[in-house]
Amino acid sequence: SAVISQKPSRDICQRGTSLTIQCQVDSQVTMMFWYRQQPGQSLTLIATANQGSEATYESGFVIDKFPISRPNLTFSTLTVSNMSPEDSSIYLCSVDQGSGYGYTFGSGTRLTVV
Amino acid sequence: QKEVEQDPGPLSVPEGAIVSLNCTYSNSAFQYFMWYRQYSRKGPELLMYTYSSGNKEDGRFTAQVDKSSKYISLFIRDSQPSDSATYLCAMTANYGGSQGNLIFGKGTKLSVKP
Numbered sequence: 001s002a003v004i005s006q007k008p009s010r011d012i013c014q015r016g017t018s019l020t021i022q023c024q025v026d027s028q029v030t031m032m033f034w035y036r037q038q039p040g041q042s043l044t045l046i047a048t049a050n051q052g053s054e055a056t057y058e059s060g061f062v063i064d065k066f067p068i069s070r071p072n073l074t075f076s077t078l079t080v081s082n083m084s085p086e087d088s089s090i091y092l093c094s095v096d097q098g099s100g101y102g103y104t105f106g107s108g109t110r111l112t113v114v
Numbered sequence: 115q116k117e118v119e120q121d122p123g124p125l126s127v128p129e130g131a132i133v134s135l136n137c138t139y140s141n142s143a144f145q146y147f148m149w150y151r152q153y154s155r156k157g158p159e160l161l162m163y164t165y166s167s168g169n170k171e172d173g174r175f176t177a178q179v180d181k182s183s184k185y186i187s188l189f190i191r192d193s194q195p196s197d198s199a200t201y202l203c204a205m206t207a208n209y210g211g212s213q214g215n216l217i218f219g220k221g222t223k224l225s226v227k228p
Contacts, residue, residue, distance in 0.1 A: 040122070042118070042219060042220050043204075045216070101160075103160065105158045107157040108156065
């Protein structure tokens with residue numbers, strides 16, 4: 001299965017600042033996905049990132065707050081902008097392994113906003 | 115009613131016990147079902163992936179899907195302390211493409227005591 005490296009693994013940030021999270025995959029994938037996991041809540045899809053096109057955002061998530069880049073088939077970044085304490089969460093990237101193999105997740109970025 | 119319901123636990127069992135983890139769902143269109151294991155401060159790790167109804171076994175793990183009852187289960191035999199983690203169910207009607215229709219349960223926290 002694909003190996004996903006996600007950086008940073010954790011960070012503590014001041015409110016009003018921005019943090020960029022990187023996701024590197026060891027194989028080429030068409031789509032990469034960004035999730036948020038809040039304490040006691042289900043994983044929630046933020047957006048889908050296709051190489052060469054604008055990311056597609058789920059309801060409740062906007063590009064100004066969560067800009068995404070997808071410069072090639074193995075890499076993507078998610079930026080959490082103008083952070084507030086409510087953005088404290090775990091952020092995860094994911095890729096599709098193909099039918100029969102499910103979806104693989106990175107190890108996550110634990111973000112705390114103070 | 116939420117699309118996917120999962121008892122959050124916590125569930126505590128002695129080492130060697132058989133563990134049963136369950137999810138119910140409301141959308142009869144779901145046909146791809148996944149179980150993930152998530153250790154503390156780690157990303158979700160795919161354990162089992164099944165299509166439609168039936169059973170699938172992998173070592174000490176067995177996944178069952180009963181589409182008529184909209185009920186899925188994960189059984190862990192001879193549970194070990196290393197199985198202590200949060201277990202997430204996930205499901206979708208259409209595999210591939212956008213993950214916007216991949217729905218997760220909130221996860222069940224399992225503790226296996228030596």
